[in-house]
Amino acid sequence: MSTDSQLKELALHDISVRFGGLTALDNVSLRVAPGRIVGVIGPNGAGKTTLFNVICGFVQPTSGSLTLDGRPWRPRPHHLSRLGIARTLQGVGQFAGMTVLENVMVGARHRHAESEALAALERCGVDRYASAYPGALPYAIRKRIELARALVAKPRILMLDEPAGGLDADEIAWLGALIKATGTTVLLVEHHMDLVMSVCDEILVLDFGKPIALGSPEEISADPKVTEAYLGAAA
Numbered sequence: 001m002s003t004d005s006q007l008k009e010l011a012l013h014d015i016s017v018r019f020g021g022l023t024a025l026d027n028v029s030l031r032v033a034p035g036r037i038v039g040v041i042g043p044n045g046a047g048k049t050t051l052f053n054v055i056c057g058f059v060q061p062t063s064g065s066l067t068l069d070g071r072p073w074r075p076r077p078h079h080l081s082r083l084g085i086a087r088t089l090q091g092v093g094q095f096a097g098m099t100v101l102e103n104v105m106v107g108a109r110h111r112h113a114e115s116e117a118l119a120a121l122e123r124c125g126v127d128r129y130a131s132a133y134p135g136a137l138p139y140a141i142r143k144r145i146e147l148a149r150a151l152v153a154k155p156r157i158l159m160l161d162e163p164a165g166g167l168d169a170d171e172i173a174w175l176g177a178l179i180k181a182t183g184t185t186v187l188l189v190e191h192h193m194d195l196v197m198s199v200c201d202e203i204l205v206l207d208f209g210k211p212i213a214l215g216s217p218e219e220i221s222a223d224p225k226v227t228e229a230y231l232g233a234a235a
């Protein structure tokens, strides 16, 4: 279990991202305090993945800034693991030519990579697949392997990009329990509302790149702007 002093505070300050004429993020500010589970939700195209990509350094903001532990920070993808930031991908992009264990060892940072990878697989309930090749395994198992790969380095900030996508109710319940048990800071982009509402301490709602609400699950579910954004998207 991480202690507070090991955790990092990540903050976005007035971040905007424009792709040509399209504003994908419009003055978004967010503080992800140590140990908190923060959700980012919004209809399709709201800017959730773009926000993740800004934090990972894949997309440069057009304006605004980021800080890590209060210091100005310019994210770079190859520095993330050194900083203790791990991210899962929307899909299950594992290396087909490597075993499950080898795939998870890619995420490890220490000398004891193999035992740490096995422990992460065990934590995710998939250690029995260690010597299998991921391509042959069911999707839900591969999602768990993806989580093990993110958890193996014991990240201080865990970024989960639609971890519930394609999972059934039992798998989602398991995932919710795992997220709560990590004891680390989590940033969660997810469409599955029950999961978001049950695990998050705080939720940011984006709509067409604009932050329209930020608050506890109770505040967000009672906010008419949020209902309107989702109904508008469904109409």
Ligand SMILES: Nc1ncnc2c1ncn2[C@@H]1O[C@H](COP(=O)(O)OP(=O)(O)OP(=O)(O)O)[C@@H](O)[C@H]1O
Binding pocket: 019, 022, 023, 024, 042, 043, 044, 045, 046, 047, 048, 049, 050, 051
């Ligand atoms: N590299 C890019 N170039 C141009 N437009 C982009 C790029 N990346 C994202 N966009 C656009 O920015 C907007 C926000 O996209 P983004 O993928 O961040 O939304 P999202 O909330 O993650 O959507 P979804 O829920 O469907 O994954 C969309 O209109 C998208 O088409």
